[in-house]
Amino acid sequence: MITLPPPALKGKISVEEAISQRHSDREYLSFPLNLNQISQLLWAAQGITEKRSNRRASPSAGATYPLEIYVVSGNVEGLEPGVYKYHPSTHSLALHLTGDKRAALSRAALNQRWVSEAPVDLSISAVYSRTTFRYGKRGIRYVDMEAGHTAENISLQCISLGLGSVVVGAFDDEKVKEVLSLPEEEDPLYILPVGKVSTAS
Numbered sequence: 001m002i003t004l005p006p007p008a009l010k011g012k013i014s015v016e017e018a019i020s021q022r023h024s025d026r027e028y029l030s031f032p033l034n035l036n037q038i039s040q041l042l043w044a045a046q047g048i049t050e051k052r053s054n055r056r057a058s059p060s061a062g063a064t065y066p067l068e069i070y071v072v073s074g075n076v077e078g079l080e081p082g083v084y085k086y087h088p089s090t091h092s093l094a095l096h097l098t099g100d101k102r103a104a105l106s107r108a109a110l111n112q113r114w115v116s117e118a119p120v121d122l123s124i125s126a127v128y129s130r131t132t133f134r135y136g137k138r139g140i141r142y143v144d145m146e147a148g149h150t151a152e153n154i155s156l157q158c159i160s161l162g163l164g165s166v167v168v169g170a171f172d173d174e175k176v177k178e179v180l181s182l183p184e185e186e187d188p189l190y191i192l193p194v195g196k197v198s199t200a201s
């Protein structure tokens with residue numbers, strides 16, 4: 001278990017500035033990311049923001065919390081290349097797979113170059129049954145909506161940290177499942193490559 005550094009609760013730019021600067025970045029510099037940045041991105045995605053109620057950074061239909069976040073690490077200081085699962089309750093990472101999986105993930109994502117070139121990819125997957133158990137068929141819609149909330153939080157947090165990202169939805173579900181060794185009941189919804197970007201662009 002890797003305990004992440006606590007997230008910062010104040011940033012350098014306003015939410016309005018982050019929204020106005022948000023855009024897709026697909027070209028990353030070869031600098032590594034660090035654990036503070038990973039911690040901040042995961043907190044923005046699914047972190048616990050209110051301990052007493054276990055409320056999270058992204059809303060969830062009926063607080064059913066169907067989403068799981070994986071860090072596909074290739075070039076992160078303090079994190080060996082591998083796949084790690086985020087545990088919001090302890091704000092920690094658990095090793096899920098060893099080895100650099102970015103190239104295989106890129107192949108599963110129709111060879112999108114940015115998936116293999118980014119120092120790290122964040123994967124959002126979902127256990128639909130957690131939500132459909134309560135809401136039936138409508139739960140499917142709710143889960144997809146939640147992935148959007150979470151991806152947008154990550155995108156805006158990237159801007160605030162001076163990082164670039166893009167939301168990737170075009171991939172072969174079964175291949176991504178295989179590369180990331182996702183449990184049978186978990187379906188991949190988004191991949192977000194994240195990296196430092198040239199400020200000139």
Ligand SMILES: Cc1cc2nc3c(=O)[nH]c(=O)nc-3n(C[C@H](O)[C@H](O)[C@H](O)COP(=O)(O)O)c2cc1C
Pocket residue numbers: 022023024025026112166167168169170171
């Ligand atoms: C549901 C969804 C799926 C997307 N899938 C991909 C993708 O597979 N690859 C990619 O490079 N961009 C993907 N994008 C990013 C869009 O191409 C991008 O948001 C759009 O061109 C607008 O540019 P902007 O984000 O810079 O405003 C996706 C965006 C959304 C909302």
